Amino acid sequence: MRSDFYRFRAAWLIDAPVATVFAAVVDVARYPQWWPDVRTVSKIDEETAELVCRATLPFALTLRMTRLEQDERAGRLGVALTGDLEGSLTARVQEGPGSATRLEILQQVVATKTLLRALSPLARPVFRANHAVMMRRGQRGLRSMLRR
Template identity: 40%
Template sequence: MDWTHYRFRSLWSLPVPCTVVYAALERVEDYPGWWPQVRSVNRLNDTTGVITIRSVFPYDMTFTARETRRDPGAGLLEAAMTGDIEGWSRWTLTADGAGTLARYDQVVDVNKPLLRRLAVPGRPFFRANHRLMMRAGRRGLLRHLQAV
């Protein structure tokens, strides 16, 4: 088993139509305003940006995200990531009654040296850290969407 390889899936049930959720999620540069763990997003061009995240543990992770697919009709947003983490992420939005089910999938390898050294003993903590980050992201997005 490669202890630095991770697969994550999060499901967010949101009481807002897909088009509204999609519009918020495609504006990655706005994430720091509603997602506390997304510390910064610096756009390099229309499809690429450098993102820094930090959750409960005192370490930042910085990576370049490059949009690989944007399909509002299918409710898809995909990105390739390189840097402290390398892999891909995907938002898939589907109607859920009057609201939206937002599914986030991420498959990454961790490149950050400290996290690689702590891969075996730290794995359960890193996974819990990701869950906390995603939970905070959902709460922040709900607040953001209610304010819009």
């Protein structure tokens, strides 16, 4: 496997209705309001936004997300990612245990940022840990925002 290829999975339980979670996840422009590691979002067109993300490590990633699928009834979302990471992100929003909603996120990306490509063979565990921290903060932020 290539050292610059990453596959990330996350499963979040959110105590809110499925429709509410789905609406929050598709509203990319509001991510900086609840996800501290998403620093900025700029709308490119109706299907594309550019995000600047920075978690714990001292560098930012710039990503363009282009919507490929948005099916609320099926609870499916999909975007193509380009920029410092290239690949895809898919999400599934569905009923979870009790009154919770389960949000499953799968990212499959190749690092294209020069720094990431150069350091991936050695720093891969650090990059994965940095991503995990970012996702935990996103989950906490979404939970908090939806409680208000």
